[in-house]
Amino acid sequence: MADEHIGTVLVRGGTVVDGTGAVGRLADVRVRDGQIVEVAPDLRPDGEIEIDASGATVIPGLIESHTHFDGSLWWDPDCDPMPGYGTTTVVSGNCGLGLAPVRDDDVGDLIDLFCFIEDLPGDAFRSAIPWTWHSWPEYHEVASAHPTGVNFASFFPHQFLRVWAMGPAAWERAATDGERARMREALAEALHVGALGLSTSVMDTDRQNRRVPSRLADDTEFDDLFAELGDHPGSVFQFVPRFMEPEHFFSDLGRFATFAARHDVPTLYAGVRLEQASSDAFAKTARHVEGLQAGGARLTGLMSARPSHVNMHFERSIMWSGVAAWHELVVASAGDKPALLDDPDWRERARTDWDACTYTLVPIHTPERLILVGGRDDGRSLGEVATRDRVHPSDALVEWLRDTRLQGNLRTGDRPIDDASAAQALRGVDYLSGASDAGAHIQMFSGAGDSTYVLAHLARDEALLPLEAAVHAVTGRPARYFGIPDRGVVAPGAVGDLAVFELDALQNGAEHRVFDVPAGGWRYTREPGGYRATIVAGVPTWLDGGPTGARPGTMLRRAGSTG
Numbered sequence: 001m002a003d004e005h006i007g008t009v010l011v012r013g014g015t016v017v018d019g020t021g022a023v024g025r026l027a028d029v030r031v032r033d034g035q036i037v038e039v040a041p042d043l044r045p046d047g048e049i050e051i052d053a054s055g056a057t058v059i060p061g062l063i064e065s066h067t068h069f070d071g072s073l074w075w076d077p078d079c080d081p082m083p084g085y086g087t088t089t090v091v092s093g094n095c096g097l098g099l100a101p102v103r104d105d106d107v108g109d110l111i112d113l114f115c116f117i118e119d120l121p122g123d124a125f126r127s128a129i130p131w132t133w134h135s136w137p138e139y140h141e142v143a144s145a146h147p148t149g150v151n152f153a154s155f156f157p158h159q160f161l162r163v164w165a166m167g168p169a170a171w172e173r174a175a176t177d178g179e180r181a182r183m184r185e186a187l188a189e190a191l192h193v194g195a196l197g198l199s200t201s202v203m204d205t206d207r208q209n210r211r212v213p214s215r216l217a218d219d220t221e222f223d224d225l226f227a228e229l230g231d232h233p234g235s236v237f238q239f240v241p242r243f244m245e246p247e248h249f250f251s252d253l254g255r256f257a258t259f260a261a262r263h264d265v266p267t268l269y270a271g272v273r274l275e276q277a278s279s280d281a282f283a284k285t286a287r288h289v290e291g292l293q294a295g296g297a298r299l300t301g302l303m304s305a306r307p308s309h310v311n312m313h314f315e316r317s318i319m320w321s322g323v324a325a326w327h328e329l330v331v332a333s334a335g336d337k338p339a340l341l342d343d344p345d346w347r348e349r350a351r352t353d354w355d356a357c358t359y360t361l362v363p364i365h366t367p368e369r370l371i372l373v374g375g376r377d378d379g380r381s382l383g384e385v386a387t388r389d390r391v392h393p394s395d396a397l398v399e400w401l402r403d404t405r406l407q408g409n410l411r412t413g414d415r416p417i418d419d420a421s422a423a424q425a426l427r428g429v430d431y432l433s434g435a436s437d438a439g440a441h442i443q444m445f446s447g448a449g450d451s452t453y454v455l456a457h458l459a460r461d462e463a464l465l466p467l468e469a470a471v472h473a474v475t476g477r478p479a480r481y482f483g484i485p486d487r488g489v490v491a492p493g494a495v496g497d498l499a500v501f502e503l504d505a506l507q508n509g510a511e512h513r514v515f516d517v518p519a520g521g522w523r524y525t526r527e528p529g530g531y532r533a534t535i536v537a538g539v540p541t542w543l544d545g546g547p548t549g550a551r552p553g554t555m556l557r558r559a560g561s562t563g
Contacts, residue, residue: 065434136193323362
């Protein structure tokens with residue numbers, strides 16, 4: 001690819017579905033110096049790189065709304081496998097986790113927090129990320145100069161903010177007046193230079209099972225932070241409520257709805273459940289949220305239309321944090337784990353904690369959903385093996401781990417999605433697609449492909465959404481919601497971020513392991529998604545079935561930011 005053609009392409013002969021919801025039309029798309037300059041039939045070539053889109057659809061590049069590529073973009077700037085899934089922009093800094101602000105003395109603790117919650121390799125965070133910044137503006141400057149295969153935009157992370165403002169006390173108490181003032185000032189600086197808003201969590205715990213710093217924030221602190229967001233129109237508050245604990249879920253929604261209404265801040269909540277088994281809960285939540293919206297809260301639910309599963313290995317995992325003895329096992333050193341499995345006292349505690357647990361991410365009380373991968377019982381469920389051997393499920397898991405020498409893993413069975421409810425949600429404005437967690441939990445699953453699933457399954461296979469509505473849901477809608485400038489639409493003046501595909505070719509490829517993480521680590525990735533081309537600012541990042549190696553992506557600023 002000649003240097004003089006970088007940022008200049010002509011995509012010819014495709015059906016343009018422009019991201020606004022409008023019906024597709026036959027047209028060529030000319031991108032010059034990274035910007036779309038013409039969208040019209042039969043454009044005459046003018047020395048550009050030409051991409052054949054005949055028989056294919058041309059759409060804005062896909063925007064993934066909830067990812068955790070903050071760290072991995074430093075050791076995998078190509079952002080595999082996202083270019084192979086039509087992705088041109090990822091939203092990071094979610095769940096109160098990011099890379100700034102940070103003090104030197106706190107880097108180690110914050111790496112441990114991020115990597116525990118999102119199941120990421122601490123060694124890679126320590127060795128591959130430069131950590132040459134302290135403030136958010138400094139981080140933004142360094143990250144903006146780091147070439148990547150996708151664009152990325154980021155929230156300002158509340159966990160990092162509290163620790164920066166309060167030090168170790170962030171883990172112990174509410175903030176003082178002075179600490180709140182420092183937090184608000186740092187948030188203002190971040191919003192000024194382009195942060196999407198503020199993200200937080202009231203669900204998570206750390207490796208020691210302590211509540212994360214954001215869970216120590218009181219209403220006065222949150223009110224101050226919402227007030228600052230309200231002073232920066234378009235900035236978003238994103239939070240993770242205790243959606244796995246029904247007794248707390250609605251109270252968490254109500255708590256933040258109060259601040260959202262008071263300060264007129266768009267607020268994005270995670271935890272929308274679309275499984276068929278949760279259809280009653282989905283409807284009940286929708287009714288509850290409608291009541292909060294009637295009170296003035298601009299609430300939007302973050303959803304994923306794709307059936308999910310989890311591969312649980314025992315090297316490390318957040319999944320067992322609610323089962324004390326099993327949590328002790330997964331956070332133990334590799335050398336100590338066999339001794340725990342052999343210890344009768346630990347095994348007794350493991351059974352007791354299993355039975356007493358009321359909240360954990362592993363479906364331990366439905367062991368038929370836990371599939372054993374490896375060993376003599378490969379492919380059987382934990383529930384089946386426990387019943388066959390007439391033992392407690394905890395003991396059955398212990399024996400299987402001993403049999404596999406801790407090399408096996410569990411896989412949760414897929415839970416079917418209520419496709420009709422998912423399609424209905426995507427047609428409206430109360431939900432945002434893309435709760436994939438791509439980039440996180442890399443030894444549990446590959447989160448790539450959420451948007452592709454919307455296009456291939458809901459629009460193509462089930463015909464529950466017109467293609468134009470599906471494209472809008474994964475391009476124009478998130479671009480407008482987050483204030484990502486000049487993206488999400490195929491029109492003159494917009495940035496030339498594009499994806500080209502034959503609809504019948506789209507797929508969510510099979511997961512497989514790759515051993516390319518620094519310090520000898522591995523992760524799950526996916527086979528390509530069937531895209532003919534992915535283009536970032538006029539530069540192909542995926543073409544002819546493979547990555548081009550080009551890295552035209554950068555860190556974006558929120559529309560309206562002035563820094």
